[in-house]
Amino acid sequence: MEEKTVLVTGTGGNVGQGVLRNIRSLGRNIRIVGTDISAFTAGNHLCDVTYAVPYSYDPDYIPVVAEIAEKENVDLIIPTTDYEVFYLSENKNHFKAQVAASEATTAKKYLDKYLTYEYHAQHGIPFAKSWLPKDYDGSQQDIILKPREGRGSRGIVINPFHPKEFGDGYMVQPLHKGREITTAFYVTKDGELHGLFTMERELSNGATQKSKVVTEFDAEVREILLKMIAVGGLYGSLNLQSIVTEQGEIVPFEVNCRISGTNSIRHNLGFQDVKYTIQEYLYDEKPDTPNPQNGIAIRLLYDIIYPGATSESDLNNNQSGHVVY
Template identity: 75%
Template sequence: MEKKTVLVTGTGGNVGQGVLRNIRSLGRDIRIVGTDVSGFTAGNHLCDATYAVPYSYDAAFIPAMAKIVRDEKVDLVIPTTDYEIYYLSRFKDQIDAVVVASDADTAQKYLDKYLTYQYHESLGIPFAKSWLPKDYDHSQTDIILKPREGRGSRGILINPANPTQFGDDCMIQPLHKGREITTAFYVKKDGSLHGLLTMERELSNGATSKSKVVREFDAALEPILSKMIAAGGLRGSLNLQSIVDANGTIIPFEVNCRISGTNSIRHNLGFQDVKYTLQEYLFDEQPDAVHTIDGIAIRLLYDVIYPNATNEQTLTNNQQGHIVY
């Protein structure tokens, strides 16, 4: 069988690096091309070739990606950031490869948490009550103010003194307290839910630092996911983030239309969404059945060292001598 080439974006981030490690772990004959806004990232040592590209909202991004796909004869593109999902989906007709992404209109709704709230409310799907600052009715004892777009914990304020003074680029939600859970789920090409895995997690700087598989909420989560999928436009691996309050009520507060940052953890606990993606979109195979196991994970730091290197611009792929320590 001819060697396949997969392009993975965002190799400087934890999502992209997890995807790279998962692809390498499969032992299939796959050549990996990586892209990032930086030419030198922690993911370079896992790639056969790498490229620096503009930010996804830059007009030069799609032409740059299209050229890389042509020059490298890429078969499949796996975007790993929310904005790249949207732009690559929107302009997929300009990319001469399969782009694994939800429909652009759906991805755009999920880029904006306030649009997500409106979308879910219109469909009768649970989501945290949300207001624009100018519309906030002061009905809550505790609130959280956050940017409508963005990721991690950037720009968040708890109980701001004058919440209605903020602009429409922000939104307000009740400050729900309880257990934070993250649910990865995979939507097959035929539009069916292939499986899910939910983990309770702790965050550090907006990213998962510890996680534990939990199953007690799956029966309540499946109808929520099924309604989301029935609305159309979702495909591949996605992520739903929720709070479970003291009464056991699940309150979703964010949806990511991409493979999430815990993909490397999930892979080892039986939910192998990167593998399912390659099986369906690269090899035209049915994805393996989901067989999850219990488990706990904690994240650590490690180093990629290039002995005797003096110029990082030359460190573009896995052929440069390096030590992982």
């Protein structure tokens, strides 16, 4: 089989490393180019070649990635961070390679959780009620204040004493209490919902630490996803985060226009969205039918050790002698 080359961004993060492991598990003749803002990451040992690149918002980011893609004859680019999805999608015309990403205008709305709220409200799609701090009306007993942009739990304040003192870079939402669920879903190139996969999870430092497959919310979540997809602009693997309140209401509070960090867990439980991406965008194949199953996952820490190494500069691909322990 002819060798294909895939460029995966963000190899220093858990999303990128999951994508790398999933691609390797497919057993297809795929050469992997990895990029990250750091030259030495835990994902290097899974790549055939790696490059350090600027931050995605840096003016040099697109020219640098385009040069790498040209040099390495890249066939497909898979961005694994939210901002790279936007910038790479916005600049698709700079690449001969396909970019597996939603439309840039849609991805930009989902970078900002307040714009997400306005976007969903405009189209009658459920989302947590949100205010800019200056507009908050004091109607809620408990509130959460969070940055409009950014992921994880960074910058969050529960029940701030003076929410109006925060600037427009923040937003206020009711503090919904209940079960947090995360739903991965895949939208095909022709705009069809290919499947969904929901897990209840526990977080540690903003990332999933434990997860359990749940199916009881699938019918209601599906209706929310179909409304999102109907507006247009969503493609590939995406993620919807929600709270299921004590009254059983599903309240979405964040949308990620990228493959999510639990992709390696899903892959082993029958929802293989990285595989679907490779099938559609790299081989022009119809993606396999999802076959999700129940399961529980917990994450562990392990090490990539380079015996005898004295400098990080040479540890940039899977040919660098290493031990996974």
